[in-house]
Amino acid sequence: MIYGHDPRTGETVGAALPETDSAGVDLIVSAAAAAGAAWRATPAAERAAALESVADALAAHVDELWQLADQETALGEVRLRGEVARTAGQFRLFAEVIRDGGHLEAIIDHADPSTTPPRPDVRRMKHALQGVVAVFAASNFPFAFSVAGGDTASALAAGCPVVVKAHPGHPNTSERVAKLVREALPYPDLLGLVQGMRAGVDLVQHPGVVAAGFTGSVAGGKAIQRLIDEREVPIPFYGELGSVNPVVVLPSASAKEVATGFAASLTLGVGQFCTNPGLMFVPDDDELRNAIVEAVEGTSGGPMLAERIRDGYLGGVERLGELRLLAEGKPGEGSWAVTPKVFTADLDTFAEKLPGIGEECFGPTSIVVTYREISDLRPVLGRLEGSLTATVHSAEPDEAAEVAEVLAKKAGRLIWNGWPTGVAICWAMHHGGPWPAATTSYTSVGATAIGRWLAPTAYQDWPEALLPDELKDANPLSVPRRVDGRLEV
């Protein structure tokens, strides 16, 4: 059986939930596949309305949901209410995306008898993948990257059924959310939920599964990739793995703003963000250093999401102990509580310890690396692993040009005078980056995330009666298209 646990006490909370056995996984995937055939044939406008019903259901149950999740995650009311709103917002964004239709990338090339050989009529658009999407829920977002998270919203929007492997950190929240979503969908089996590690293995190796999404550790992502490699038919694996999220503070930046912003971003949600600023390069300057020390000492720790995650943090902090401790926050309260800790090193010392020292330690810890000259940064930044984000603090773009150029090779999102935690849900967002930040060049947040669950079909001289509406000459659904080389909106 699987139990939720209260990070504040370490005690079990909620009901005992059975692990899903192999027969159960098979039933759930098969039911999802059957529902998926109807869903796929449902017009985009109706699918969009259904996504909005899911959003409404989540928003209507926020009082219940945040309390349930708080028992299992200790993330607190403000954060969890906000996260439910964000999660609903993701469904609304994808409703907008599929009403627009641009994600289908419809293209029409009319026949051209003047070429050698004569060109036939060729039309192309994307369709939902033919099968079930497996989603592995993350620990750190019990709503936004879990049962009704971004992967689920984007896959449902694309037209795919979804089976989620619940994260063991919040099994009761997962069950409740699944029930709400199933009730809001026209075909409840479009969303399945499985519990337990073994069920995750069965899920990703099930022949009815055609793609997998994952948010978690590098080790976890590699394990899933190995399971996929054992499949007879390979499937795409969209993993968001580790990220250290370097921040570069340039001399013109405001010391005070940097220090307070850094301490807040570092300790938000007990540092349990994929975009936590785990590494910050600062000028070798006493004022800034003192401001950072003061700001970090003003923070407090808290309970982490799971005992295993707490242990991972303690191990990581011990590893960072080979550097000098610069500052620490107040200890958090609760069974699985940890203390924010910031370490420091000069640029040469840090560079000597690469690549190991540059790996993510999940939780409220960071390394502040001091440098003398901006030009010294380039070779060191060039040796960092890929990250989801890279941030520059500066009052002068000219000063930042060289650093920006190197960071652009290292991260999927570049941030100016801000902090990486907090990912806006919008069309332009990219939440991904070079390995190990992500396993592919796709984003897992924002409108273009839907592309992961789509594949194109070309139709050659295909009769109008059998063409999808999106590719008929009259364009009855008014989707954006490229016709004979020209975009039409």
Place this chain on the structure above:
Amino acid sequence: MIYGHDPRTGETVGAALPETDSAGVDLIVSAAAAAGAAWRATPAAERAAALESVADALAAHVDELWQLADQETALGEVRLRGEVARTAGQFRLFAEVIRDGGHLEAIIDHADPSTTPPRPDVRRMKHALQGVVAVFAASNFPFAFSVAGGDTASALAAGCPVVVKAHPGHPNTSERVAKLVREALPYPDLLGLVQGMRAGVDLVQHPGVVAAGFTGSVAGGKAIQRLIDEREVPIPFYGELGSVNPVVVLPSASAKEVATGFAASLTLGVGQFCTNPGLMFVPDDDELRNAIVEAVEGTSGGPMLAERIRDGYLGGVERLGELRLLAEGKPGEGSWAVTPKVFTADLDTFAEKLPGIGEECFGPTSIVVTYREISDLRPVLGRLEGSLTATVHSAEPDEAAEVAEVLAKKAGRLIWNGWPTGVAICWAMHHGGPWPAATTSYTSVGATAIGRWLAPTAYQDWPEALLPDELKDANPLSVPRRVDGRLEV
């Protein structure tokens, strides 16, 4: 040393070419990477002009090129002249693509202070991958899928340098084409060429390589994937592997047109096309059967591209011998010549032998499967492997609806009353399909093939001075963009 061979005689032709050793591969990849940095920074309009220079150089040397390739492939003047023109056309299409800029998928979401939390300004576009693209040339297209083939054209267009592993079937043609392309590019090292199997291993495992393209067999593709799996940093693998290309002839189709079209498509280029029609379902009808026998008996074989490919064909045909031989063409002339052979079975017999009997046999052979009722086809079509194409012959779209629905799950391109050989070079083409036709949902032919070599970056509150021109408010390069949710062209 590596030698080219004349398929008509089996004798070596051209110069003895050294295999590229590990140090050589490293030098070539490093030189490509260095040239790539400058290329990446070159404005799209200049890159487009350079691609057109390559096209011009290929077209200007067609007399020399077809003769050189004919010595090594025996594909003949008409086909090879056409293929050089097609190869030049691919460079011209990608010049058009990057002048347009739609492939960058530029998106701007202006800041929205009214949201909770306030949304920052987020802008996103795609950029060339940061490193070298490895291309594994195919045997069967010495120009269009080789050194200056589609993968090379699309990767150069994206802004990536390319190192090609030459196919041993046409090493001298490869060297000559590489020299022409290098001379036409502003930085010659943007295209590198390596020879030999060991060089291919070194290439795909080189840390400077960030993606690989491949056209070849399922076994070859799996071998490259295993080499990639051994890398410290994984890279995307865009493979186009096996495809049997089912054709379904419905009762209303014209027997005569089907028979002559089938025989021509089957034997074009000695059947050495990824899109060769390897499987055709026909009504159990004597008139059609007799027409097919007559048409196939009117064809002739010819020498295959390589001894190993000829041996593979003979082995495959032996395997198909468990079915009944329906018709064969005239034997071809030359050392590595083979004879077109068409086998037949009824639907039940064929279905019993699935999945093995449904695998591709590369060369001029096909299975004609007879059926009684259209409704009998559905379960059997549903068990076929993925293919690049699926074709329907019918005079009545209504009659084809059910078959079309099943085939749409099995192939990347659906063809009506045509033949799968011959792939139009245009915006809408999709040359891919479910495994094993392709390893990803990307195409390797047509405008959207450029997407394989691109990855997005998001810019959050990034200063105008440091933004790429494509994302500046004034849109100085006039690229298509989605601004605050609306497409603007």
